[in-house]
Amino acid sequence: MxxxxxxxxxxxxxxxxxxxxxxxxxxxxxxxTSRELLGPFDRVESPWLPMQGVTPQADDGCVVMKGKxxxxxxxxxxxxxxxxxxxxxEVSGEKMTAALDLACADNEKGIPTSAVILxxxxxxxxxEANLGLAAIAExxxxxxxxxxxxxxxxxxxxxxxxxxxxxLAAGLASYVVMTREARLGMNGPEVIEQExxxxxxxxxxxxxxxxxxxxxxxxxxxxxxALVDDDTPQVADAIRRFVSKGVxxxxxxxxxxxxxxxxxxxxxxxxxxxxxxxxLWANGSNEEKR
Amino acid sequence: xxxYTGVRGTVWFRALTGQASPMPGDPxxxxxxxxxxxxxxxxxxxxxxxxxxxxxxARHGEVGLEEAFTLATRVREVIEDDKNTTKRxxxxxxxxxxxxxxxxxxxxxxFLAAAAAADAYGSARxxxxxxxxxVVGHALSGAFLTHGxxxxxxxxxxxxxxxxxxxxxxxxxxxTRRSVDELEKLAxxxxxxxxxxxxYAKLGLLYKxxxxxxxxxxxxxxxxxxxxxxxxAIADARRGPVDLRNRLESKGALEMRKASLLVRTRLEAxxxxx
Numbered sequence: 420m421x422x423x424x425x426x427x428x429x430x431x432x433x434x435x436x437x438x439x440x441x442x443x444x445x446x447x448x449x450x451x452t453s454r455e456l457l458g459p460f461d462r463v464e465s466p467w468l469p470m471q472g473v474t475p476q477a478d479d480g481c482v483v484m485k486g487k488x489x490x491x492x493x494x495x496x497x498x499x500x501x502x503x504x505x506x507x508x509e510v511s512g513e514k515m516t517a518a519l520d521l522a523c524a525d526n527e528k529g530i531p532t533s534a535v536i537l538x539x540x541x542x543x544x545x546x547e548a549n550l551g552l553a554a555i556a557e558x559x560x561x562x563x564x565x566x567x568x569x570x571x572x573x574x575x576x577x578x579x580x581x582x583x584x585x586x587l588a589a590g591l592a593s594y595v596v597m598t599r600e601a602r603l604g605m606n607g608p609e610v611i612e613q614e615x616x617x618x619x620x621x622x623x624x625x626x627x628x629x630x631x632x633x634x635x636x637x638x639x640x641x642x643x644x645a646l647v648d649d650d651t652p653q654v655a656d657a658i659r660r661f662v663s664k665g666v667x668x669x670x671x672x673x674x675x676x677x678x679x680x681x682x683x684x685x686x687x688x689x690x691x692x693x694x695x696x697x698x699l700w701a702n703g704s705n706e707e708k709r
Numbered sequence: 710x711x712x713y714t715g716v717r718g719t720v721w722f723r724a725l726t727g728q729a730s731p732m733p734g735d736p737x738x739x740x741x742x743x744x745x746x747x748x749x750x751x752x753x754x755x756x757x758x759x760x761x762x763x764x765x766x767a768r769h770g771e772v773g774l775e776e777a778f779t780l781a782t783r784v785r786e787v788i789e790d791d792k793n794t795t796k797r798x799x800x801x802x803x804x805x806x807x808x809x810x811x812x813x814x815x816x817x818x819x820f821l822a823a824a825a826a827a828d829a830y831g832s833a834r835x836x837x838x839x840x841x842x843x844v845v846g847h848a849l850s851g852a853f854l855t856h857g858x859x860x861x862x863x864x865x866x867x868x869x870x871x872x873x874x875x876x877x878x879x880x881x882x883x884x885t886r887r888s889v890d891e892l893e894k895l896a897x898x899x900x901x902x903x904x905x906x907x908x909y910a911k912l913g914l915l916y917k918x919x920x921x922x923x924x925x926x927x928x929x930x931x932x933x934x935x936x937x938x939x940x941x942a943i944a945d946a947r948r949g950p951v952d953l954r955n956r957l958e959s960k961g962a963l964e965m966r967k968a969s970l971l972v973r974t975r976l977e978a979x980x981x982x983x
């Protein structure tokens with residue numbers, strides 16, 4: 420794992436971040452085992468975008484693939500950050516939920532099927548507002564059912580990151596895998612600055628943004644289970660590892676007492692230095708401890 | 710923002726439980742009480758403003774770290790208590806303007822806190838508790854995902870003071886680079902963008918809209934009617950499956966969520982083609 424430091428062989432690295440959603444999804448499967456479902460040729464598009472003069476995309480920015488990971492059935496759902504910021508619309512949201520429900524049904528039939536969700540998204544697509552929000556609520560409900568049977572692994576590689584309502588889906592995942600280039604949080608810096616002023620969050624302070632939302636910090640504070648380099652074999656390896664690991668004994672989002680106590684202990688009279696916060700929450704509940 | 714945020718929550722919490730206080734050890738911003746409802750003894754939860762809240766960005770009725778983990782605690786308590794007995798109803802009274810937008814919140818992972826509350830509500834539903842959401846004011850974005858959107862049944866007042874939406878108007882206008890007027894005009898034509906509860910109702914996500922006069926000062930008769938509606942929703946939830954399929958199988962969804970239904974049918978067909 421990369422917590423030992425950057426891969427020295429970085430020149431030979433195959434960037435994962437540079438791949439589009441379809442290539443990312445394919446890269447996670449055992450070679451030659453994957454096939455796309457409801458792909459661009461099916462042309463199931465957003466009915467709401469054309470009504471607003473926005474060009475829809477034939478896959479609505481969401482790629483669903485079924486295949487095998489370490490020989491076991493798996494479904495991968497990848498959001499395309501390059502289309503409408505990876506935002507959740509009616510169609511892209513329903514593709515995710517339906518894929519997870521089908522995986523759940525297979526588990527119930529005795530076919531162990533894991534799910535990997537690749538979240539590169541700012542959250543709800545505002546042009547589809549309430550249907551996007553509803554889709555995220557329904558996706559969350561489906562994650563809660565599926566993760567009883569099989570792991571739901573969230574991968575946020577960057578560069579969009581995972582924000583808004585979709586960050587709650589990440590919060591429900593069995594495992595979270597991130598790169599240093601990825602960010603995970605509920606409210607992005609721009610939104611916080613708009614709502615509560617530049618003193619609360621200076622959205623032009625790149626170092627601050629990464630120190631709070633970045634993969635390294637999330638991993639160091641036990642909020643992500645693996646930190647990987649931007650290297651396709653390394654990313655795929657981490658996913659295989661968590662598929663093999665299966666359902667964790669306790670999901671992070673169910674560890675209410677642990678986190679409630681931690682929040683209670685925080686000194687809220689001032690802002691915290693992210694490094695000091697790292698010391699407080701170090702190695703909280705990531706995979707080794709769980 | 711609505712001038713009612715917080716007022717209606719407290720009014721209705723008191724109307725349905727006879728009190729309006731947090732449980733011992735809880736922050737003042739989360740009201741929890743157990744009270745009779747029909748033949749049940751239901752647990753009621755509500756997030757209200759606390760101007761002295763420990764977290765500065767959660768002092769106006771926002772759902773922040775403490776609120777989310779308190780909700781999670783109080784919902785999980787019911788799941789644990791009722792493990793081997795009748796599953797009590799859980800009623801989420803919703804009047805929340807937003808999640809808390811703050812640096813402390815992001816550092817301490819408000820996404821996880823929000824997920825923990827949603828996890829608790831969703832787990833209660835899956836365990837067989839009728840989870841009923843009663844929207845009396847605002848139910849916005851991440852705050853609604855945290856507190857209310859995992860319910861089996863959602864009821865809301867048919868009233869201009871009620872708003873269910875992904876983002877408040879001013880922010881949505883900024884993000885989509887429109888004026889508030891333009892946004893409102895567009896929202897009238899695109900149902901899922903609308904801020905009007907009657908348009909929201911068309912999406913098929915609501916179990917029922919309740920007609921009430923003067924929701925800030927309900928009469929005893931109005932309160933009794935609302936209690937009857939909640940009892941009806943509880944009975945309906947107990948008759949149905951514990952998942953959320955009712956939302957997509959509703960009459961409204963058949964009309965407004967045709968694309969969702971198409972996705973499900975075609976994805977399932979292709980899934981089975983192995």
